[in-house]
Amino acid sequence: MKKLFRGRMSKLLLLQEGGKFSGGFDISSFGDLHSGKIEQPKVGYISIDILTELLEGATKPSVAAIDGLCLGGGLEVSMACHARISTPTAQLGLPELQLGIIPGFGGTQRLPRLVGLTKSLEMMLLSKPIKGEEAHQLGLVDSVVSPNDLVNTARRWALDICELRKPWIKSLYKTDKLEPLGEAREILKFARAQARKQAANLEHPLICIDVIEEGIVSGPRAGLWKEANAFQGLLFSDTCKSLLHVFFSQRATSKVPGATDLGLMPRKITKVAILGGGLMGSGIATAMILSNYPVLLKEVNEKFLIAGIDRIKANLQSRVIKGKMTEERYEKAMSLLSGALGYEKFKEVDLVIEAVIENVKLKQQIFADLEKYCPSHCILATNTSTIDLNLIGEKTKSQDRIVGAHFFSPAHVMPLLEIVRTQHTSAQVVVDLLDVGKRIKKTPIVVGNCTGFAVNRMFFPYTQSALLFVDYGMDVYKIDRACTKFGMPMGPFRLADLVGFGVAVATGMQYLENFPERVYKSMLIPIMMEDKRAGEASRKGFYKYEDRRKATPDPEIMTYIQKSRSMAGVTPDAELMKLSDKDIVEMVFFPVINEACRVLDEGIAVKASDLDIASIFGMGFPPYRGGVMLWGDSIGAKYIHGKLQEWAKRYGSFFEPCSYLAERAAKGIPLQVKSRPGYR
Numbered sequence: 001m002k003k004l005f006r007g008r009m010s011k012l013l014l015l016q017e018g019g020k021f022s023g024g025f026d027i028s029s030f031g032d033l034h035s036g037k038i039e040q041p042k043v044g045y046i047s048i049d050i051l052t053e054l055l056e057g058a059t060k061p062s063v064a065a066i067d068g069l070c071l072g073g074g075l076e077v078s079m080a081c082h083a084r085i086s087t088p089t090a091q092l093g094l095p096e097l098q099l100g101i102i103p104g105f106g107g108t109q110r111l112p113r114l115v116g117l118t119k120s121l122e123m124m125l126l127s128k129p130i131k132g133e134e135a136h137q138l139g140l141v142d143s144v145v146s147p148n149d150l151v152n153t154a155r156r157w158a159l160d161i162c163e164l165r166k167p168w169i170k171s172l173y174k175t176d177k178l179e180p181l182g183e184a185r186e187i188l189k190f191a192r193a194q195a196r197k198q199a200a201n202l203e204h205p206l207i208c209i210d211v212i213e214e215g216i217v218s219g220p221r222a223g224l225w226k227e228a229n230a231f232q233g234l235l236f237s238d239t240c241k242s243l244l245h246v247f248f249s250q251r252a253t254s255k256v257p258g259a260t261d262l263g264l265m266p267r268k269i270t271k272v273a274i275l276g277g278g279l280m281g282s283g284i285a286t287a288m289i290l291s292n293y294p295v296l297l298k299e300v301n302e303k304f305l306i307a308g309i310d311r312i313k314a315n316l317q318s319r320v321i322k323g324k325m326t327e328e329r330y331e332k333a334m335s336l337l338s339g340a341l342g343y344e345k346f347k348e349v350d351l352v353i354e355a356v357i358e359n360v361k362l363k364q365q366i367f368a369d370l371e372k373y374c375p376s377h378c379i380l381a382t383n384t385s386t387i388d389l390n391l392i393g394e395k396t397k398s399q400d401r402i403v404g405a406h407f408f409s410p411a412h413v414m415p416l417l418e419i420v421r422t423q424h425t426s427a428q429v430v431v432d433l434l435d436v437g438k439r440i441k442k443t444p445i446v447v448g449n450c451t452g453f454a455v456n457r458m459f460f461p462y463t464q465s466a467l468l469f470v471d472y473g474m475d476v477y478k479i480d481r482a483c484t485k486f487g488m489p490m491g492p493f494r495l496a497d498l499v500g501f502g503v504a505v506a507t508g509m510q511y512l513e514n515f516p517e518r519v520y521k522s523m524l525i526p527i528m529m530e531d532k533r534a535g536e537a538s539r540k541g542f543y544k545y546e547d548r549r550k551a552t553p554d555p556e557i558m559t560y561i562q563k564s565r566s567m568a569g570v571t572p573d574a575e576l577m578k579l580s581d582k583d584i585v586e587m588v589f590f591p592v593i594n595e596a597c598r599v600l601d602e603g604i605a606v607k608a609s610d611l612d613i614a615s616i617f618g619m620g621f622p623p624y625r626g627g628v629m630l631w632g633d634s635i636g637a638k639y640i641h642g643k644l645q646e647w648a649k650r651y652g653s654f655f656e657p658c659s660y661l662a663e664r665a666a667k668g669i670p671l672q673v674k675s676r677p678g679y680r
């Protein structure tokens with residue numbers, strides 16, 4: 001920076017290295033701030049704040065040459081330069097709100113002055129980057145050139161500023177892009193209303209809007225000061241700590257002891273076969289062809305095959321209608337799909353994913369056939385959600401290449417992929433499937449082989465505890481409302497309607513068989529099924545569905561609830577009627593945390609943070625709470641253990657705390673563990 005003031009220097013260029021200008025400030029340092037390892041700097045004393053001020057106020061012009069990613073601090077420093085030159089495909093954005101903070105280093109003040117208030121609010125509140133082309137149209141960058149011309153153009157631009165052929169612009173003081181005050185206030189009012197609607201539990205979007213408004217109403221320097229203070233406060237918020245935990249935990253799921261630490265390279269998967277074109281199989285096939293994998297879809301007859309292909313077409317067409325895909329890209333994706341009624345073409349495939357009905361004998365026969373018709377290196381994966389993989393592979397000698405690839409419905413949309421390894425699955429197969437998971441843009445977690453694996457097993461108590469409390473007198477809709485207010489996409493009863501009562505009963509049977517001591521045997525769903533109430537698909541479940549998917553509470557369910565209560569032989573507990581939403585959330589989620597502890601203790605999951613990611617990406621647990629285990633730690637093992645013990649005494653062994661939780665409660669140590677020895 002000293003050179004900025006030396007006579008010899010005429011201009012300053014900011015350049016990128018290796019195609020990534022900047023992913024922003026090093027957020028791993030935030031953890032050091034949270035832990036106190038680094039002392040919190042005073043507001044305005046952060047060197048980068050000073051840098052942006054020095055850059056913009058320098059007596060020499062600075063020009064940013066941008067290619068690749070230009071995010072967060074990278075864009076903030078670029079906006080403090082006197083001009084920006086970009087390539088057409090560069091990505092420019094301020095994604096800080098995804099981390100529970102707001103843009104710093106003047107980002108909240110300069111972006112509105114370069115692109116206008118409306119566009120800057122969209123970019124910051126949605127953490128949505130724009131490409132170089134659009135940035136040029138908006139005025140965020142001054143010119144767009146090819147990568148080969150980038151540095152020379154930036155160099156010439158700086159020279160032109162020096163020689164007064166180009167304007168010397170300090171974006172902090174620009175006003176031409178800002179809307180008139182009255183209009184700006186309306187825009188900000190609308191942005192606040194949207195932020196409250198879309199993220200009712202989050203404060204930082206509203207704080208971001210306040211900071212932007214301060215700069216518009218009181219001037220950019222006042223805005224800078226408000227931004228610096230707000231940033232520091234948010235940096236130490238629980239939301240920021242949770243979202244940072246999620247950011248790094250999501251990336252850590254692909255680090256699997258005993259698999260990715262052996263120096264194995266993923267093998268190339270050139271052709272994938274999917275068995276079964278139903279809801280899951282067609283979704284998986286869609287995900288694969290969207291990531292340019294050629295897919296062979298096998299069904300048992302022409303009718304089912306055509307139905308499966310039509311489902312894939314519908315999945316892709318819906319993306320075209322939403323503008324997420326061009327017709328041309330649709331045609332290319334469909335060209336990757338071929339059908340089969342037999343195994344003749346299976347000798348060319350490298351990965352098979354079986355997605356047929358949950359029938360053990362059928363799956364066993366399929367895997368015996370696959371062993372016969374597929375090449376010996378071919379990965380034999382099953383999308384089963386509950387059946388033991390060792391049972392599925394019982395009729396084969398290929399246990400080393402049998403693995404679970406458990407997708408979540410809809411498979412081409414839901415981000416999580418559970419990779420289930422048995423004690424026989426080879427590390428190479430795990431490495432291969434992790435690579436496929438990354439290529440199809442899934443977040444993979446590697447888990448051990450048990451009923452329900454990790455996600456379904458952790459969340460089985462979500463519905464179980466809710467059903468128990470309804471038998472003891474609680475209101476179905478009050479429980480659902482408390483869970484959605486907590487941040488879940490839907491409560492346990494709306495979820496049961498969506499999944500369908502048939503699946504709920506089948507899953508319940510699996511758990512009863514494997515974990516009899518902790519299944520609450522509610523009769524409510526079976527009673528409702530007798531009356532053809534089977535959930536959303538039958539237009540009646542815990543809710544009624546008169547117009548399309550709108551769920552409306554249905555008073556008729558009281559009849560079934562009373563019958564269920566009398567069959568359970570329980571009388572309503574007056575205490576439960578007085579419960580607050582917080583109490584309800586605890587009674588529904590503490591059993592989930594208890595089961596997550598068991599999943600961890602049995603080595604089904606390698607680390608607690610994997611279960612946090614599984615809960616968020618598999619069940620929609622609110623990311624700003626960090627996931628079930630981090631949230632549990634924010635409450636404390638001792639409190640959770642005490643409540644579970646209290647409920648176990650009143651309502652039965654379903655709530656009995658596990659030994660892992662009891663140990664942590666007794667010793668006062670957190671639920672999070674760094675890693676555990678291998679898999680079961």
Ligand SMILES: C[C@@H](O)CC(=O)SCCNC(=O)CCNC(=O)[C@H](O)C(C)(C)COP(=O)(O)OP(=O)(O)OC[C@H]1O[C@@H](n2cnc3c(N)ncnc32)[C@H](O)[C@@H]1OP(=O)(O)O
Nearest residue numbers: 023024025026027028071072073095096102103104105251
């Ligand atoms: C005052 C504030 O305004 C200043 C700031 O800038 S706050 C930070 C703002 N920046 C962001 O929020 C960007 C966060 N990163 C991302 O969104 C993505 O990583 C990416 C789009 C930059 C790149 O995505 P991708 O190509 O998919 O690569 P990964 O996400 O897997 O990341 C690769 C490794 O880099 C690590 N990493 C990424 N960004 C940061 C960062 N800002 N600080 C520290 N480390 C970062 C990431 O953890 C990966 O590490 P690994 O060890 O390889 O897993």
